[in-house]
Amino acid sequence: MPQYSTLSAERLPDAPGVGRILFTRPEKLNAIGPDTPEEIRAAVAWMEAQDDVHVVLVEGAGRAFCAGYDMDLYAEGEGDHPCKQEGKPWDPMVDYAFMKRSTENIMSLWRTSKPTIAKVQGYAVGGGSDIALSCDLLVMSNDARIGYMPTRVWGCPTTAMWTYRLGPARAKEVMFTGNMIDGAQAAAWGLANRAVPADRLDAQALELAQRIxxxxxxxxxxxxxxxxQVMLTAGLEQTQMMATVFDGITRHNPEGMWFRRYAQVNGFKKAVEWRDSGRHIPEGDEARQAIADLERQLAGQ
Known part of the structure; x- marks a missing residue:
């Protein structure tokens, strides 16, 4: 079996025809690290090459499917964002190229010829929702949560799958509010194929995989x-290009830079509490002044 640092890939020995990609950072709620997108693509390629694998389960070890990007690395820390967020001057095309590659890696779950099933417990949020929604089918526990909270500030889902999976009206509600929805709501909206009690999640996902x-x-x-092809004809690739460009802008406009600086001074947890509370988020000149104040605090630390 291939070896990776953030996930594993295998055939399920007791389920002929079923492969499994398992995220293996439970202590981080399977947060996406620098190697994860490339490893997803490599694991999908390995599955594609296995003639005896017909369908792939995508799972997370422990309490969550995937809690999004590891923001301890990208928001709170002093280091540069991998797509050169702090570069002077910022180069949007460098940013786009980096993030587009990440998007393409995740979308390998959608492009592979073999059906993929996301089995979601706990959380599939931020970039974790991108992974889940790039799978063909979605099975959730009733109490699991899915959403893209960074739409409130500092993010735009680059896969743009919410609209294609939910339709425009419900996708707008999710993206305008940054609210999460639980598995039961996801099933009622048609986002999840099945939502079941947590103690039945494993059996239900495996049952569906074995049927396929x-x-x-x-x-x-x-x-x-x-x-x-229906989704491609409806403009999926063009929409993803726009979303990926916009994701870079959200991290570099005054509001995004305020969020970054606030996280650096006060910690990412405090920044998220502000973001998700519904409080007014500084924007425009107000954000620029707040950034200046926060940078002075950083300089004095």
């Missing part, structure tokens, strides 16, 4: 291609 595994690979590939 009995279908010939060629048939599965053709059916997936047909459905994916």
């Amino acid at each position: 595994a009995g279908v010939p690979k060629s048939h599965l590939a053709m059916h997936k291609m047909v459905v994916n």
